[in-house]
Amino acid sequence: MSVKVRFAPSPTGYLHVGGLRTALYNYLFARHNGGKMVLRIEDTDRTRFVEHAQENLIKMLQWAGIEIDEGPGFGGDCGPYVQSERFDLYTKYANELLDAGKAYYAFDTAEELEEMRTRLQSGTKGDYRYDRKNMRNSLTLAADEVEKLIADGTPHVIRMLVPENENIIFHDLIRGEVKINSQEVDDQILIKSDGFPTYHLANVVDDHLMKITHVIRGEEWLPSTPKHCILYRAFGWEEPLFAHLPLLLNKDKTKLSKRQGSVAVEDFKLKYNRDAFVNFVALLGWNPSGDREIYDMNELIELFNLEKVNKAGAVFDTQKLDWYNFQYLQKLTPKEMASELADELKKREMPEMPEEYLEKVCVLVKERVNFIADIPDYAPYMLGDITEYEEKYLAKHWTKEKTPLMKELIARLENSPEFNYEPMHELTKAYCEEKEVKLKEVIHPLRLMITGKSIGAGMFETMEVLGREECSKRMKNFIEIYG
Numbered sequence: 253m254s255v256k257v258r259f260a261p262s263p264t265g266y267l268h269v270g271g272l273r274t275a276l277y278n279y280l281f282a283r284h285n286g287g288k289m290v291l292r293i294e295d296t297d298r299t300r301f302v303e304h305a306q307e308n309l310i311k312m313l314q315w316a317g318i319e320i321d322e323g324p325g326f327g328g329d330c331g332p333y334v335q336s337e338r339f340d341l342y343t344k345y346a347n348e349l350l351d352a353g354k355a356y357y358a359f360d361t362a363e364e365l366e367e368m369r370t371r372l373q374s375g376t377k378g379d380y381r382y383d384r385k386n387m388r389n390s391l392t393l394a395a396d397e398v399e400k401l402i403a404d405g406t407p408h409v410i411r412m413l414v415p416e417n418e419n420i421i422f423h424d425l426i427r428g429e430v431k432i433n434s435q436e437v438d439d440q441i442l443i444k445s446d447g448f449p450t451y452h453l454a455n456v457v458d459d460h461l462m463k464i465t466h467v468i469r470g471e472e473w474l475p476s477t478p479k480h481c482i483l484y485r486a487f488g489w490e491e492p493l494f495a496h497l498p499l500l501l502n503k504d505k506t507k508l509s510k511r512q513g514s515v516a517v518e519d520f521k522l523k524y525n526r527d528a529f530v531n532f533v534a535l536l537g538w539n540p541s542g543d544r545e546i547y548d549m550n551e552l553i554e555l556f557n558l559e560k561v562n563k564a565g566a567v568f569d570t571q572k573l574d575w576y577n578f579q580y581l582q583k584l585t586p587k588e589m590a591s592e593l594a595d596e597l598k599k600r601e602m603p604e605m606p607e608e609y610l611e612k613v614c615v616l617v618k619e620r621v622n623f624i625a626d627i628p629d630y631a632p633y634m635l636g637d638i639t640e641y642e643e644k645y646l647a648k649h650w651t652k653e654k655t656p657l658m659k660e661l662i663a664r665l666e667n668s669p670e671f672n673y674e675p676m677h678e679l680t681k682a683y684c685e686e687k688e689v690k691l692k693e694v695i696h697p698l699r700l701m702i703t704g705k706s707i708g709a710g711m712f713e714t715m716e717v718l719g720r721e722e723c724s725k726r727m728k729n730f731i732e733i734y735g
């Protein structure tokens with residue numbers, strides 16, 4: 253059996269991280285098994301139509317490195333891949349079920365349904381399943397009456413006839429056997445009164461026609477699966493295998509929601525390194541081994557298996573995501589980092605700087621930031637003049653009495669034959685020995701003069717990047733103000 257999977261998003265306007273995780277697992281599974289990946293747009297709910305949503309979805313998948321084998325704009329023999337372009341098909345299949353007595357027409361008005369709900373709720377069972385025996389439908393009405401209602405254009409839906417008291421059993425590749433009695437399953441609407449299909453009908457028809465072998469989707473669809481199984485059986489079609497992925501959770505273990513931070517891939521794309529983000533998302537609910545956490549796409553493909561996907565929800569921890577960004581930041585070339593930093597400077601309307609210089613700045617501080625975009629805040633003194641001296645740091649490490657000691661050191665540093673880490677470090681050490689002071693007694697004042705801040709990269713490395721002229725200017729400037 254050659255594997256064929258699909259990612260079937262509804263175009264709601266943005267790609268949810270949960271959706272990306274689903275797409276990614278489908279993709280990894282397809283590639284791991286030498287199978288195919290289908291993208292199907294499930295836009296049966298036209299009231300939720302959002303312009304450009306489809307383009308945007310595809311852009312995000314491509315950004316994440318997810319390749320699509322069949323889909324809108326990607327070719328394939330099972331198209332069209334957009335459900336709104338397949339409406340006739342769904343009607344045809346709904347009619348097939350009607351003819352076979354496995355679906356029926358229902359004419360109930362909204363008020364009648366509301367009444368039914370109130371009645372059922374007050375009953376002992378207290379559930380909301382459609383009460384097919386006591387409502388106005390083709391099971392309770394005479395055939396000629398049904399015909400007349402339809403001929404008169406009375407609004408109606410088509411519902412699936414759920415078999416009575418049957419055990420619906422399916423095997424979930426992550427959860428094992430799932431069993432539910434058909435008494436628990438509602439007579440799901442298949443075709444709405446506007447003639448449009450519901451998700452359930454369109455989804456099953458398309459998975460069948462598109463020859464999907466494995467349905468890998470979020471846990472929130474698990475309650476729908478028995479309905480789908482009933483439909484497959486009603487049509488006499490073979491069911492695909494199912495795998496329901498664990499929920500994504502906020503840190504407080506509630507279901508991941510917009511209220512506790514962003515959930516749109518579009519937002520993460522602005523902030524995170526692509527490979528870091530994909531690596532992080534891949535490990536939300538799955539881990540191929542013990543402690544290893546860094547995997548590139550090829551490794552993920554090689555190792556992916558559904559059996560190791562967890563049942564329990566996975567916490568979406570942005571701190572961990574930041575950690576991933578840090579890890580991937582370390583792997584970037586100076587050129588890549590510099591170009592990101594240049595973009596950030598532009599965004600902040602800060603002065604442009606030579607690429608070569610920005611490369612050095614990035615190499616200098618990359619182990620101290622999670623994001624390139626943090627560099628202007630972490631080390632503003634590398635990207636412009638010092639605007640302030642940290643008050644506490646100044647109070648702790650500077651007194652006027654230090655002026656002569658520092659002035660002489662400054663003079664020696666300025667005249668260092670090479671303005672590099674090694675010689676400056678040696679020179680300063682020798683100077684301290686000569687003056688019988690500890691190294692830190694001059695390093696802190698030096699840092700204050702050069703950076704204005706208490707934290708930063710190594711002092712002499714920092715000075716080397718800034719260069720002789722700039723350091724000299726800053727040291728003199730400081731002595732002028734505080735000396």
Ligand code: GLU
Nearest residue numbers: 260261262294455469473
């Ligand atoms: N259109 C559904 C969604 O938005 C697809 C669910 C499924 O994969 O069956 O997620």
